[in-house]
Amino acid sequence: KAGVTQTPRYLIKTRGQQVTLSCSPISGHRSVSWYQQTPGQGLQFLFEYFSETQRNKGNFPGRFSGRQFSNSRSEMNVSTLELGDSALYLCASSWDISTDTQYFGPGTRLTVL
Amino acid sequence: KQEVTQIPAALSVPEGENLVLNCSFTDSAIYNLQWFRQDPGKGLTSLLLIQSSQREQTSGRLNASLDKSSGRSTLYIAASQPGDSATYLCAVLSGYSTLTFGKGTMLLVSP
Numbered sequence: 001k002a003g004v005t006q007t008p009r010y011l012i013k014t015r016g017q018q019v020t021l022s023c024s025p026i027s028g029h030r031s032v033s034w035y036q037q038t039p040g041q042g043l044q045f046l047f048e049y050f051s052e053t054q055r056n057k058g059n060f061p062g063r064f065s066g067r068q069f070s071n072s073r074s075e076m077n078v079s080t081l082e083l084g085d086s087a088l089y090l091c092a093s094s095w096d097i098s099t100d101t102q103y104f105g106p107g108t109r110l111t112v113l
Numbered sequence: 114k115q116e117v118t119q120i121p122a123a124l125s126v127p128e129g130e131n132l133v134l135n136c137s138f139t140d141s142a143i144y145n146l147q148w149f150r151q152d153p154g155k156g157l158t159s160l161l162l163i164q165s166s167q168r169e170q171t172s173g174r175l176n177a178s179l180d181k182s183s184g185r186s187t188l189y190i191a192a193s194q195p196g197d198s199a200t201y202l203c204a205v206l207s208g209y210s211t212l213t214f215g216k217g218t219m220l221l222v223s224p
Contacts (some may be wrong), residue, residue: 033212035214042216043202044214045212056208090156090157092157092212097212098144098145098206099164100162101147101159102157102159102204103159104149104157104159106155106156107155107156109154
Protein backbone atom coordinates (compact mmCIF):
# COMPACT_ATOMS: atom_id res chain seq x y z
CA LYS A 1 0.00 0.00 0.00
CA ALA A 2 1.52 3.32 -1.04
CA GLY A 3 2.19 5.82 1.73
CA VAL A 4 1.32 9.48 1.91
CA THR A 5 2.98 11.44 -0.88
CA GLN A 6 3.68 15.15 -0.98
CA THR A 7 4.74 17.28 -3.91
CA PRO A 8 6.92 19.09 -4.46
CA ARG A 9 9.55 18.01 -1.94
CA TYR A 10 11.43 21.30 -2.08
CA LEU A 11 10.41 24.82 -3.01
CA ILE A 12 12.16 28.16 -3.07
CA LYS A 13 10.02 31.27 -3.34
CA THR A 14 10.45 34.98 -2.75
CA ARG A 15 8.48 37.22 -0.41
CA GLY A 16 5.08 38.22 -1.73
CA GLN A 17 4.65 35.17 -3.97
CA GLN A 18 2.10 32.45 -3.41
CA VAL A 19 2.60 28.70 -3.26
CA THR A 20 0.47 25.56 -3.54
CA LEU A 21 1.46 22.28 -1.92
CA SER A 22 -0.13 18.95 -2.69
CA CYS A 23 -0.81 15.87 -0.59
CA SER A 24 -2.06 12.45 -1.71
CA PRO A 25 -3.29 10.37 1.23
CA ILE A 26 -3.13 6.63 1.65
CA SER A 27 -5.82 4.98 -0.44
CA GLY A 28 -9.10 4.81 1.50
CA HIS A 29 -8.16 7.47 4.04
CA ARG A 30 -10.69 10.26 4.30
CA SER A 31 -9.00 12.57 6.78
CA VAL A 32 -6.09 14.79 5.77
CA SER A 33 -4.32 17.16 8.15
CA TRP A 34 -1.62 19.72 7.54
CA TYR A 35 1.13 20.84 9.91
CA GLN A 36 3.91 23.40 9.86
CA GLN A 37 7.23 22.49 11.47
CA THR A 38 9.84 25.10 12.36
CA PRO A 39 12.85 24.87 14.70
CA GLY A 40 11.42 27.53 17.00
CA GLN A 41 7.74 26.56 17.20
CA GLY A 42 7.94 22.85 16.54
CA LEU A 43 4.97 21.17 14.89
CA GLN A 44 1.83 23.27 14.67
CA PHE A 45 -1.58 22.21 13.39
CA LEU A 46 -2.82 24.10 10.32
CA PHE A 47 -6.12 22.43 9.37
CA GLU A 48 -7.93 19.13 8.93
CA TYR A 49 -10.19 18.01 6.11
CA PHE A 50 -12.62 15.12 6.07
CA SER A 51 -14.68 14.22 3.01
CA GLU A 52 -13.99 17.61 1.40
CA THR A 53 -15.02 19.59 4.50
CA GLN A 54 -12.67 21.57 6.71
CA ARG A 55 -13.44 20.39 10.24
CA ASN A 56 -10.87 22.33 12.18
CA LYS A 57 -8.34 25.11 11.68
CA GLY A 58 -5.31 26.08 13.71
CA ASN A 59 -4.24 29.55 14.75
CA PHE A 60 -2.77 30.72 11.45
CA PRO A 61 -3.57 33.84 9.39
CA GLY A 62 -6.02 33.74 6.51
CA ARG A 63 -3.09 33.63 4.06
CA PHE A 64 -3.04 29.90 4.78
CA SER A 65 -5.85 28.01 3.12
CA GLY A 66 -6.59 24.55 1.91
CA ARG A 67 -9.03 22.29 0.21
CA GLN A 68 -9.77 18.62 -0.29
CA PHE A 69 -10.97 16.99 -3.47
CA SER A 70 -13.47 14.16 -3.91
CA ASN A 71 -10.61 11.64 -4.21
CA SER A 72 -9.31 12.84 -0.78
CA ARG A 73 -6.24 14.51 -2.27
CA SER A 74 -5.59 17.83 -0.58
CA GLU A 75 -3.85 21.06 -1.39
CA MET A 76 -2.76 23.92 0.81
CA ASN A 77 -2.08 27.41 -0.42
CA VAL A 78 -0.07 30.18 1.15
CA SER A 79 -0.50 33.63 -0.35
CA THR A 80 1.71 36.69 0.07
CA LEU A 81 4.63 34.67 1.41
CA GLU A 82 6.66 36.01 4.33
CA LEU A 83 10.17 35.02 5.45
CA GLY A 84 8.62 33.40 8.53
CA ASP A 85 6.70 30.97 6.36
CA SER A 86 9.92 29.06 5.68
CA ALA A 87 9.28 25.65 7.19
CA LEU A 88 8.72 21.97 6.61
CA TYR A 89 5.06 21.43 5.75
CA LEU A 90 3.79 18.00 6.65
CA CYS A 91 0.60 16.30 5.63
CA ALA A 92 -0.93 13.33 7.44
CA SER A 93 -3.80 11.02 6.61
CA SER A 94 -5.98 8.57 8.48
CA TRP A 95 -9.28 6.74 8.06
CA ASP A 96 -10.69 8.80 10.95
CA ILE A 97 -8.44 11.14 12.93
CA SER A 98 -10.37 10.59 16.17
CA THR A 99 -9.59 6.88 16.37
CA ASP A 100 -6.78 6.00 14.04
CA THR A 101 -3.04 6.38 13.61
CA GLN A 102 -1.90 9.40 11.66
CA TYR A 103 0.39 8.52 8.76
CA PHE A 104 2.71 11.30 7.71
CA GLY A 105 4.21 12.14 4.35
CA PRO A 106 7.86 13.15 3.89
CA GLY A 107 7.00 16.84 3.83
CA THR A 108 7.61 19.82 1.56
CA ARG A 109 10.54 22.03 2.53
CA LEU A 110 9.58 25.64 1.69
CA THR A 111 12.24 28.34 1.71
CA VAL A 112 11.15 31.96 1.35
CA LEU A 113 13.88 34.42 0.33
CA LYS B 114 -5.59 25.42 25.19
CA GLN B 115 -3.80 22.08 25.20
CA GLU B 116 -0.07 22.19 25.89
CA VAL B 117 2.30 19.24 25.61
CA THR B 118 5.70 19.12 27.31
CA GLN B 119 8.41 16.55 26.75
CA ILE B 120 11.27 15.87 29.13
CA PRO B 121 14.18 15.58 28.62
CA ALA B 122 14.79 17.71 25.52
CA ALA B 123 17.85 15.63 24.67
CA LEU B 124 19.24 12.32 25.88
CA SER B 125 22.48 10.50 25.13
CA VAL B 126 22.93 6.87 26.20
CA PRO B 127 25.24 3.97 25.40
CA GLU B 128 23.88 1.08 23.38
CA GLY B 129 21.97 -1.51 25.38
CA GLU B 130 20.50 0.81 28.00
CA ASN B 131 16.82 0.88 28.83
CA LEU B 132 15.40 4.38 28.77
CA VAL B 133 12.24 6.36 29.49
CA LEU B 134 10.93 9.40 27.68
CA ASN B 135 8.30 11.55 29.36
CA CYS B 136 5.35 13.48 28.02
CA SER B 137 2.84 15.61 29.94
CA PHE B 138 -0.28 17.40 28.77
CA THR B 139 -2.43 20.04 30.43
CA ASP B 140 -5.97 19.06 29.37
CA SER B 141 -6.99 15.50 30.20
CA ALA B 142 -9.96 15.60 27.75
CA ILE B 143 -8.13 13.76 25.00
CA TYR B 144 -9.21 11.21 22.40
CA ASN B 145 -5.84 9.53 22.07
CA LEU B 146 -2.09 9.98 22.41
CA GLN B 147 0.51 9.03 19.84
CA TRP B 148 4.25 8.62 19.92
CA PHE B 149 6.21 9.31 16.74
CA ARG B 150 9.85 9.27 15.73
CA GLN B 151 11.36 11.69 13.28
CA ASP B 152 14.70 11.23 11.56
CA PRO B 153 16.55 14.40 10.47
CA GLY B 154 14.86 16.12 7.54
CA LYS B 155 12.21 13.43 7.27
CA GLY B 156 8.53 13.01 8.02
CA LEU B 157 7.12 11.37 11.12
CA THR B 158 6.79 7.63 11.69
CA SER B 159 4.04 6.48 14.03
CA LEU B 160 5.29 4.23 16.82
CA LEU B 161 2.34 3.70 19.15
CA LEU B 162 -1.24 4.93 19.48
CA ILE B 163 -3.00 4.79 22.86
CA GLN B 164 -6.72 5.45 22.95
CA SER B 165 -8.03 7.47 25.90
CA SER B 166 -9.62 4.34 27.39
CA GLN B 167 -6.36 2.37 27.31
CA ARG B 168 -3.50 2.34 29.80
CA GLU B 169 -0.66 1.07 27.65
CA GLN B 170 0.45 -0.23 24.26
CA THR B 171 3.42 -2.34 23.29
CA SER B 172 5.29 -2.86 20.04
CA GLY B 173 8.48 -4.85 20.07
CA ARG B 174 10.99 -3.11 22.34
CA LEU B 175 8.66 -0.14 22.84
CA ASN B 176 6.07 0.27 25.56
CA ALA B 177 3.96 3.38 26.05
CA SER B 178 1.75 4.09 29.04
CA LEU B 179 -0.99 6.65 29.53
CA ASP B 180 -2.30 8.13 32.77
CA LYS B 181 -5.00 10.46 31.56
CA SER B 182 -6.02 11.71 35.00
CA SER B 183 -2.52 12.99 35.76
CA GLY B 184 -1.87 14.11 32.17
CA ARG B 185 1.19 11.92 31.68
CA SER B 186 2.56 9.40 29.24
CA THR B 187 5.88 7.57 29.14
CA LEU B 188 7.64 5.80 26.30
CA TYR B 189 9.92 2.99 27.43
CA ILE B 190 12.60 1.76 25.04
CA ALA B 191 14.27 -1.49 26.00
CA ALA B 192 17.80 -2.47 25.02
CA SER B 193 18.44 0.67 22.98
CA GLN B 194 20.31 0.45 19.66
CA PRO B 195 22.12 3.06 17.53
CA GLY B 196 19.26 2.80 15.02
CA ASP B 197 16.93 4.19 17.69
CA SER B 198 18.69 7.56 17.41
CA ALA B 199 16.06 10.08 16.34
CA THR B 200 13.74 12.71 17.74
CA TYR B 201 10.75 11.26 19.58
CA LEU B 202 7.54 13.27 19.54
CA CYS B 203 4.47 12.91 21.68
CA ALA B 204 1.13 14.21 20.37
CA VAL B 205 -2.35 14.33 21.90
CA LEU B 206 -5.60 14.50 19.98
CA SER B 207 -8.15 16.81 21.58
CA GLY B 208 -10.79 19.25 20.34
CA TYR B 209 -11.97 16.47 18.00
CA SER B 210 -9.39 16.86 15.26
CA THR B 211 -6.56 18.93 16.67
CA LEU B 212 -3.29 17.10 17.22
CA THR B 213 -1.00 18.99 19.60
CA PHE B 214 2.68 18.06 19.62
CA GLY B 215 5.42 18.39 22.18
CA LYS B 216 8.79 19.80 21.14
CA GLY B 217 10.33 16.33 21.20
CA THR B 218 13.19 14.47 22.84
CA MET B 219 16.33 14.13 20.73
CA LEU B 220 17.81 10.70 21.45
CA LEU B 221 21.36 9.64 20.62
CA VAL B 222 22.39 6.04 21.20
CA SER B 223 26.12 5.53 20.87
CA PRO B 224 27.69 2.16 19.95
